[in-house]
Amino acid sequence: MPYTITDACISCGACVDECPVGIITQGESKYVIDEAACIDCGACTDCCPTEAIVPA
Numbered sequence: 001m002p003y004t005i006t007d008a009c010i011s012c013g014a015c016v017d018e019c020p021v022g023i024i025t026q027g028e029s030k031y032v033i034d035e036a037a038c039i040d041c042g043a044c045t046d047c048c049p050t051e052a053i054v055p056a
């Protein structure tokens with residue numbers, strides 16, 4: 001199951017460098033995960049100050 005980013009995202013950018021496969025990018029209103037490429041490692045979840053990164 002891939003992870004996804006909810007509307008709770010405040011676009012702080014902290015999660016980008018946590019992803020080992022580099023598939024978190026800045027979207028129009030929040031950051032987004034390329035869910036098709038997510039390897040479900042969970043490395044990005046702990047750094048998020050708003051707990052916006054959740055299982056899709």
Ligand code: SF4
Pocket residue numbers: 003018019020021022023024033037038039040041042043044045
């Ligand atoms: S779960 Fe892992 S692969 Fe998926 S977006 Fe988060 S850090 Fe990247």
Ligand code: SF4
Pocket residue numbers: 005008009010011012013014015016031047048049050051052053
């Ligand atoms: S760490 Fe959380 S709040 Fe910051 S950009 Fe990533 S998803 Fe958004």
